[in-house]
Amino acid sequence: xxxxxxxxxxxxxxxGDGILKVDSILNHQxxxxxxxxxxxxxxxxxxxxxxxxxxxxxxxxxxxxxxxxLALGIPIVYARKRKPITMMExxxxxxxPSHTKGHETLLMVSPEFLMPxxxxxxxxxxxxxxxxIAALGRLVKRAGAQLVGVGAVIEKTFEGGRDYLSDFDGxxxxxxxxxxxxxxxxIILAD
Numbered sequence: 001x002x003x004x005x006x007x008x009x010x011x012x013x014x015x016g017d018g019i020l021k022v023d024s025i026l027n028h029q030x031x032x033x034x035x036x037x038x039x040x041x042x043x044x045x046x047x048x049x050x051x052x053x054x055x056x057x058x059x060x061x062x063x064x065x066x067x068x069x070l071a072l073g074i075p076i077v078y079a080r081k082r083k084p085i086t087m088m089e090x091x092x093x094x095x096x097p098s099h100t101k102g103h104e105t106l107l108m109v110s111p112e113f114l115m116p117x118x119x120x121x122x123x124x125x126x127x128x129x130x131x132x133i134a135a136l137g138r139l140v141k142r143a144g145a146q147l148v149g150v151g152a153v154i155e156k157t158f159e160g161g162r163d164y165l166s167d168f169d170g171x172x173x174x175x176x177x178x179x180x181x182x183x184x185x186x187i188i189l190a191d
Contacts, residue, residue, distance in 0.1 A: 039067020049148040051121035060125040079107035096135035116144035127152035130161030
């Protein structure tokens, strides 16, 4: 994913405190062709897992999850942060801290869209602290489904998320761009 790496370095902004602004690529505006390529690559890396459903968190995970679902030919479900009146009880609910919002966020999924027979691939925009992905994993477990892997567009290894996901032992975790450090408003990528 050389183009994604190039775009992260060219357009990403290190705002300090581990906050990476990639609004022109992923979190506010999306390049459909780049997002398509991201989905194709994540799908290629997880094809052997035979997922039947993709789970992500709204909002920024939807783009890469949707393109991955398109490539794999499977539906995506996004965990809602606010319960609409159309979401009937019971609802699977987990909480996760939001690094950029500075508070706890509830993630909700209707059981009609995440079922025990599902093989679930989590796809999200970032793997940073791992807490949002862990909450998504708990939603999978709560539904009685099987988690088969985690795909992230960008991983910030210095925030320890991969270690935090130690409960996911043995599951494949793949990231398309790996950032090893963000000192002095710079962005350092893994080789």
